[in-house]
Every structure is written in C-alpha cells, then in structure tokens.
Amino acid sequence: MTSACPGNDHGPGEPGPAPRLVVHPPDHRGWRRVRCDGRSLGTAYRISDIAVFLAATGMENAEDFDLTDPALVDWRGGGPDCWTPPLA
Template sequence: MPSMPPVVVYPPDERGGRRVRIDSEISGMAYGVRDVAEFLRRAGLEIEPSEVTQAAWIDWRGGGPDVWTH
C-alpha cells in the first residue's frame, strides 16, 4: 500500500458534522463514515466505508468513527 497522507477527522460540531483534513487541506464536513470514505475517494484513495472505521492511519479526534454527536 502506498504511503498515506495524514488524515484527521475533527470532533463533531453542534450539528454532528466533523471536519475532515487530508494532508494539509480541509476536504469538507462529514456527517458519517460514508462521507469520510467519499472524501478519501476524491483524494485518490480507494477505500470502503467499512475500511474507514478500521484504518489506523486516520486520526479520529474527539471520538472514533462511531461518534457523530457533540
């Protein structure tokens, strides 16, 4: 597997959205694991939503992939 860019999923805001940063760029606001997978796909990384929840190279801040409320 090629080296992965740093991926950070920030804590949920008051509406349950989590900012996603890939490398040094904010990719958007995710409201679920599928959104994170889509941002990664747009960045050229083919990954399934089920793989997102287990990827050790994703830095989940403020809770893991199952936390979507503030």
C-alpha cells in the same frame, strides 16, 4: 492505494508518522471536518462521507480503506461511531 492521502508511507517495522487523515470532533450539529495533510477534504455527516472524500482525491478502492485503524486515521473528539453533537 494511491498517495492521495491516507496511509503512513513507511516500511515494515519502521515507526510511522502521525496519521495523515484527521477527523475533527463533531460540531454543534454532529458534523465532522475532515483534513488530509492539512488540506480540508470536506465536512462529513456520517462515516461513509469520508470514503467519498478519499475517492475524490483519487484514492483507489477508497470504500475499502480501514477508517477504524488509528495508525491511518486520527479521530479527534470521539471515534468513528461518534457523530452526536457535544453537550452544551
């Protein structure tokens, strides 16, 4: 993995910082904004879009990145299975 975004860059046994990859809550369409280190990567319509964004940052093997690991990804407003708009 390159340092293009994701993983927490700390050694084994060290407490890690907050995840660098943040997936924001679904909007009124069910789409989710994705940010890394405060920089917008895009708007995801499904979980596979996030791997595409990571690959575009230069991350090697982005399709193998564990998007379900809470140490690596901060899923806000629902986890990786939540893509429905909030109730009005």
